[in-house]
Amino acid sequence: DSGVTQTPKHLITATGQRVTLRCSPRSGDLSVYWYQQSLDQGLQFLIQYYNGEERAKGNILERFSAQQFPDLHSELNLSSLELGDSALYFCASSVSRAAGNTIYFGEGSWLTVV
């Protein structure tokens, strides 16, 4: 158990819908990351927050947004869903944003868009 908690574990929804994925980082970790894992794209970095502020943005679609709340939990919002958004979404956390810090991953949220 990494200490990073993600909900829901599985989600099936229809095209055009909106979903919210939730992440609780490890106790004391200030930095939260979101990744998307799909068969064709591999592991893609989406976005990073540090202590409530956006720190880096990767290949995140405009239909997707995220935020980190004052209690440090984070949410990833996916809207106008398409079939191609079906993937495993990982949240991860680390104590800081220093290079070399270990980044711990949750078990992921499986999203299936039908």
Added chain:
Amino acid sequence: GDSVTQMEGPVTLSEEAFLTINCTYTATGYPSLFWYVQYPGEGLQLLLKATKADDKGSNKGFEATYRKETTSFHLEKGSVQVSDSAVYFCALSAYGGATNKLIFGTGTLLAVQP
């Protein structure tokens, strides 16, 4: 930009065989290097890491040495077990800057047969 290249899989070995999974990287500066493992149906777990040149990371019988001169971080294990069957990801975290996000390779599937 920064990138990681891993050998293509799948790698199929018999139990007790020697394992090498090649990983090379491209980065400006001096990144930190990681190996993560993903067991079937699970999230990503840190296997080992190295934060500077010539460092050797080791865990559970796996080893990897940070070779700056060849920009490599090959994963090795002297005697694999069936329980090592998983997908292995090489990753880097760039030095400096505003983010320590991980950049992953494509992953290498290892299948160990009894």
